[in-house]
Amino acid sequence: xxxxxxxxxxxxxxxxxxxxxxxxxxxxxxxxxxxxxxxxxxxxxxxxxxxxxxxxxxxxxxxxxxxxxxxxxxxxxxxxxxxxxxxxxxxxxxxxxxxxxxxxxxxxxxxxxxxxxxxxxxxxxxxxxxxxxxxxxxxxxxxxxxxxxxxxxxxxxxxxxxxxxxxxxxxxxxxxxxxxxxxxxxxxxxxxxxxxxxxxxxxxxxxxxxxxxxxxxxxxxxxxxxxxxxxxxxxxxxxxxxxxxxxxxxxxxxxxxxxxxxxxxxxxxxxxxxxxxxxxxxxxxxxxxxxxxxxxxxxxxxxxxxxxxxxxxxxxxxxxxxxxxxxxxxxxxxxxxxxxxxxxxxxxxxxxxxxxxxxxxxxxxxxxxxxxxxxxxxxxxxxxxxxxxxxxxxxxxxxxxxxxxxxxxxxxxxxxxxxxxxxxxxxxxxxxxxxxxxxxxxxxxxxxxxxxxxxxxxxxxxxxxxxxxxxxxxxx
Amino acid sequence: xxxxxxxxxxxxxxxxxxxxxxxxxxxxxxxxxxxxxxxxxxxxxxxxxxxxxxxxxxxxxxxxxxxxxxxxxxxxxxxxxxxxxxxxxxxxxxxxxxxxxxxxxxxxxxxxxxxxxxxxxxxxxxxxxxxxxxxxxxxxxxxxxxxxxxxxxxxxxxxxxxxxxxxxxxxxxxxxx
Numbered sequence: 001x002x003x004x005x006x007x008x009x010x011x012x013x014x015x016x017x018x019x020x021x022x023x024x025x026x027x028x029x030x031x032x033x034x035x036x037x038x039x040x041x042x043x044x045x046x047x048x049x050x051x052x053x054x055x056x057x058x059x060x061x062x063x064x065x066x067x068x069x070x071x072x073x074x075x076x077x078x079x080x081x082x083x084x085x086x087x088x089x090x091x092x093x094x095x096x097x098x099x100x101x102x103x104x105x106x107x108x109x110x111x112x113x114x115x116x117x118x119x120x121x122x123x124x125x126x127x128x129x130x131x132x133x134x135x136x137x138x139x140x141x142x143x144x145x146x147x148x149x150x151x152x153x154x155x156x157x158x159x160x161x162x163x164x165x166x167x168x169x170x171x172x173x174x175x176x177x178x179x180x181x182x183x184x185x186x187x188x189x190x191x192x193x194x195x196x197x198x199x200x201x202x203x204x205x206x207x208x209x210x211x212x213x214x215x216x217x218x219x220x221x222x223x224x225x226x227x228x229x230x231x232x233x234x235x236x237x238x239x240x241x242x243x244x245x246x247x248x249x250x251x252x253x254x255x256x257x258x259x260x261x262x263x264x265x266x267x268x269x270x271x272x273x274x275x276x277x278x279x280x281x282x283x284x285x286x287x288x289x290x291x292x293x294x295x296x297x298x299x300x301x302x303x304x305x306x307x308x309x310x311x312x313x314x315x316x317x318x319x320x321x322x323x324x325x326x327x328x329x330x331x332x333x334x335x336x337x338x339x340x341x342x343x344x345x346x347x348x349x350x351x352x353x354x355x356x357x358x359x360x361x362x363x364x365x366x367x368x369x370x371x372x373x374x375x376x377x378x379x380x381x382x383x384x385x386x387x388x389x390x391x392x393x394x395x396x397x398x399x400x401x402x403x404x405x406x407x408x409x410x411x412x413x414x415x416x417x418x419x420x421x422x423x424x425x426x427x428x429x430x431x432x433x434x435x436x437x438x439x440x441x442x443x444x445x446x447x448x449x450x451x452x453x454x455x456x457x458x459x460x461x462x463x464x465x466x467x468x469x470x471x472x473x474x475x476x
Numbered sequence: 477x478x479x480x481x482x483x484x485x486x487x488x489x490x491x492x493x494x495x496x497x498x499x500x501x502x503x504x505x506x507x508x509x510x511x512x513x514x515x516x517x518x519x520x521x522x523x524x525x526x527x528x529x530x531x532x533x534x535x536x537x538x539x540x541x542x543x544x545x546x547x548x549x550x551x552x553x554x555x556x557x558x559x560x561x562x563x564x565x566x567x568x569x570x571x572x573x574x575x576x577x578x579x580x581x582x583x584x585x586x587x588x589x590x591x592x593x594x595x596x597x598x599x600x601x602x603x604x605x606x607x608x609x610x611x612x613x614x615x616x617x618x619x620x621x622x623x624x625x626x627x628x629x630x631x632x633x634x635x636x637x638x639x640x641x642x643x644x645x646x647x648x649x650x651x652x653x
Contacts, residue, residue, distance in 0.1 A: 011634040015615050017626065043637055053590050054508070054609035062503045062521065063496050066528045070492065073529065136490030280488070308490020 001029040006036045010043060071310045126239070126255055129281050130231045138164040138311045141227065145300035147292075153179035163226065167316040168192050189318050192217055197334055198318040201327075207320050208329035215338040227283060227302060230262075233419060234274060237262050244278065247285050248303070251278045263290065264418030282307045293362040329402055337416060341409040343457050346440070348406060350457075351379040356428035356440065360414050365407055417443045423450075430475050431455045439470045479621065481541035488535060495532055501611070502528075502545065506552055508610035509602070512591030513556040523559055527552040542623060546603060593643045601636035604629060 006029045012018050013026045030037050145157045157175040169190040176183045185202040195217065200207045234257055242254030252275040260268035270290035277284045282305065289299040335341050349357060353371045357364040372380055387400075417424040424443040431440045435455030442452045448464040462470070478497070486494040503524065510520035510527075531548050538547055594605050600622075607613045607621065615633070619626045 008631075008634070011630045011637070012615075015630065015633075017615060017630065042641065046637055046641060049590060050605070050609040054504070054612070062507075062525055062528065063499045066499050066525055066532075067493070067496055069525065069529050070495065070532050073533070132489060137493075139490070308487070308492055310492040 001025050003029075003033060003036055006030070006033065007039055010036075010040055014040075014043065014047065067310070071312045074310050126231070126235055126276075129276050129283065130228070130235060132281055133228050133231060133283070133307070136308045137166065138162070138309055139227075140304075140306040140309055141302050142304040143300055143302045145298060148297045148299075150295040153177065162311065162315060164311045164316065167311065167313055169226075170316055187318070189316060190217070191316060198320075199329070200318060200320055200324065204327075205321075205324045206327040207318075207324050208327050208332075209318075210329060210332055210334040212334045213336050213338065216334060216336050216341070227286060227305070230272070230286065230288075231274065231283070233262050234272065236419075236421075242273065245275065247275055250284050252276055252284050253278055261418060264415035264420075266418070280307075293366070296362070329405075332402070335406040335409050337409055337412050339413075339451065339453070339459065341406070342413045342441070343453060343459070345407050345409045346453070347457055348403070349410070350433045352377055352383065353380070355432055357410065358429040360410050360426050360428070362411055365411060368407065369404070414441075414443075425471075427471075427474055433457075437470075438474060439467070442467060442471075477617065477620075479542065480544035484535060484538060484541035484544050487532070488541075492532075498531075498544065498548075499528055502548060505545075505606045505611040506548070508591050509549065509595055509606055510552055510556055512593070512595030513553070514559060515592065519559060519563075523552065523555045527555045530555070545607070545621070546599065549599075549603065549606075589647075590644075593640055593647070596643065597636060597639055600632055601639055604632045605636050605640070608633065 006026055009018065009022065009026050013023060016023075018026065030040060140160070140162050143157075143159045143161060145159075147155050147157075149155075155175055155177040157173055159171050159173040161172075162170045169188075171188045172185070173188065174183060174185045183203065187198075187200040187202065189198040189200075190212070191198065195212050195214070196209055197212050198207065198209045234255060237257040237259035239255050239257040239259070242256050244251060244253045246252065254273055254275050256271065256273045258271045260266055260270060262270060262272050268290055270288070272288045272290075273286065274283050275285040275287075276282065284303070284305060286302040287300070289297065292298050335345070346356060349355075349368055353368060353375050354377050357368055372383065374380075414424050414426065422443040422445075424441070426441045427439060428441075431438045432455055436458075438455045439452045440455050440457075442450045445451045445461060449461050450464060450467045451459060451461050452467065452470065453459050480498065480501075483494050483497050506524040506527065507517075507520050510523045511517055514520050514523060527548065531544075531551050534551075538544065594602060597605065603622070604618060607618045608615070613621065615629045616626060618624070619629045622629070624632075
C-alpha cells in the first residue's frame with residue numbers, strides 16, 4: 001500500500017468503517033511507515049480534543065426556553081393581527097354613506113376578480129385537505145359577517161377566532177350596525193374543560209358564565225362554523241371545483257357547493273366556497289352566503305387562517321375586569337342543543353301560544369316572539385307581567401334573551417340532525433299539544449330506529465315500520 | 477431516527493410542538509458553533525435561542541426541509557454577527573466613557589479556541605465537524621442526515637482535520653511571534 005492511499009483511508013480506519021481486509025492492509029502499512037504512523041497520531045490527538053470539547057461545551061438546556069418564547073411571540077403576533085382588523089373596522093365606520101359603501105364594495109369585488117387568474121394545475125383532493133386540517137391542534141382566523149336585513153338595516157361583525165383542541169375556543173366579536181353606527185364588542189369563550197361558555201360584553205360591561213352539556217359542546221362547533229366541521233360538510237355535499245386563483249398572494253384552488261344540506265337544511269338558499277392553497281393544501285379563505293330567513297341575508301368570509309400555531313392555556317382564561325357585573329344569564333345552564341332542549345323549547349312555545357310553530361326556521365321563531373306579546377294564554381300574560389315587574393330595561397332584555405336562547409334550539413337542533421343525515425321531520429303544522437298519539441317530530445337514532453316526540457311531548461323509540469304507521473295517521 | 481425534513485413538515489402541518497425535537501437535536505451543535513463565534517457560553521446560549529425562535533417563525537420559507545441544519549447554521553451566523561455588532565458598539569461606548577482606563581477587548585477564553593477555529597472553517601467542513609463531535613452523530617448518521625454518500629462524509633472529515641490542524645498551527649506560530 002502506498003502512503004497516499006493509506007492517508008486517504010485513515011479517517012475511515014479511525015471511524016471503523018473499513019472492511020476487515022482493508023483495515024488489515026492499513027494496519028500492516030502503519031507498522032512499517034513512521035510517516036503515516038505520525039499522521040495517525042496527529043489525527044487521534046485532534047480527535048481526542050474534539051471529543052473532550054464536545055462533551056465539555058455548554059450542555060445548556062434550551063428546549064423549554066425556546067418553546068416558551070415561541071408561544072409568547074405567537075400570541076404577540078396574533079394580537080397585532082387582531083389590531084389590524086380593528087383598523088379595518090374603523091375605516092368601515094367612516095364609509096357610512098350608502099353610496100360610498102356600494103362604491104367600495106364594487107372596488108373590493110373587482111380586486112378579488114382581478115386576483116383570480118384562472119389556470120390549470122395539479123388538482124387538490126378535498127379529503128386530503130380535511131385529513132391534514134384534522135391533524136392540527138390549534139389555529140387562528142378572522143371572520144367578517146355582513147347581515148343584510150330589509151327590516152333592521154345592515155350590520156357587520158368582525159371577529160377573530162382562536163381554536164385549540166386542548167383548551168377550547170376564544171372569539172372576539174365586534175359588531176357595527178350601519179343604521180346608527182353603534183358598536184358592540186363581546187368576547188366569547190367555549191371551555192370544554194370546565195364545560196362552560198363565558199360571555200364578556202365589553203360594551204355593556206357585564207359577563208355571564210354558563211354551563212354546557214356534552215351534546216351542546218359538540219354541536220357548538222357546527223353552530224360556530226368551525227372550518228374543520230365545514231370542510232366535513234362540504235365533503236358530504238355535492239360540490240364543484242372552481243379551478244385556481246390567487247388570493248392574498250397565494251395560489252389557491254376553489255371548491256363550491258350550493259347544496260342546502262351544507263347547513264343541515266333541505267331548502268335553504270346558500271352558496272359556500274373554500275379556497276385551498278396549492279402548496280400547503282390548507283384553506284386560505286372560506287366564503288358563505290345564505291338567506292337566514294326571508295329578507296335577511298348573511299354573508300361571511302373567513303380569512304387570515306394560521307394553521308398549527310402554539311397556544312398557551314392562559315389565552316383561554318377569561319379576563320373579566322373587576323368593575324364588570326354578572327348579568328341575568330350568569331350561573332345558568334346553556335340551553336341544551338339536544339332532544340331534551342328541543343322538548344323544553346317546544347313546551348315553552350305550547351305554553352305561551354297554545355300550539356306549535358308551523359315550521360322550524362328563523363321566520364317561524366320570529367312569529368313566536370311576536371305572538372308572545374299578544375297571546376292571551378296564562379303563561380304569556382304572566383311573562384308580560386314579569387317583564388313589567390323587573391326594574392331595569394337591561395334586566396328585561398336579558399330575560400328576553402334567555403328565552404330567545406332556549407327557543408333557538410328549535411332551529412339549531414333540527415339543523416344539526418340534518419348535518420348528521422339523521423332524516424329529521426317535523427309536523428307542527430298539523431299536530432297540536434292535545435295529540436297524544438301523533439308524531440310531532442322524529443329523527444333516526446340508530447339502524448332503523450327512530451326517536452319520536454309526540455304531540456304531548458312524550459318520547460318513544462320506534463322502528464321505521466312503526467313510524468310509517470304513525471305518520472300515516474297524520475291529518476293531510 | 478427521523479430526518480429533519482420530517483419534523484419540519486410536521487411543524488408546517490400544524491404540530492408546532494414537534495419543533496422541540498429539532499431543538500433537542502441541534503442545541504449542542506448550535507451552542508458549540510456560537511460559543512466558537514462569540515467566545516462566551518452565555519452569549520452563545522442567548523444567540524442559540526434567538527436563532528431557533530427565528531428558524532421556527534420562518535420555517536415556511538425553508539425551500540428544502542431536508543436542509544434544515546445548514547439553514548439553521550446560516551440563521552445562527554447572522555444572529556451571531558448582529559450580536560457582535562451590538563457588542564462592538566457597546567464596547568466602543570464603554571471605551572469612550574472610560575477613556576482613561578485601558579479597555580481591553582475580552583479575550584476568547586481558552587476553552588473556546590478550538591470552537592473558534594471550527595467556526596472559522598468553510599462549509600461543509602464546519603457542518604461535518606459540528607455534527608460529528610458536538611451533535612454526537614456517527615459518520616453513517618451524518619451521511620443519512622445530510623443526504624451525502626458515506627465516502628464523501630469521511631473525505632470531508634479528513635479534509636476538515638487537515639484544515640483545523642493548519643489553522644491551529646498558524647495560531648500557535650502567531651502566538652510564539
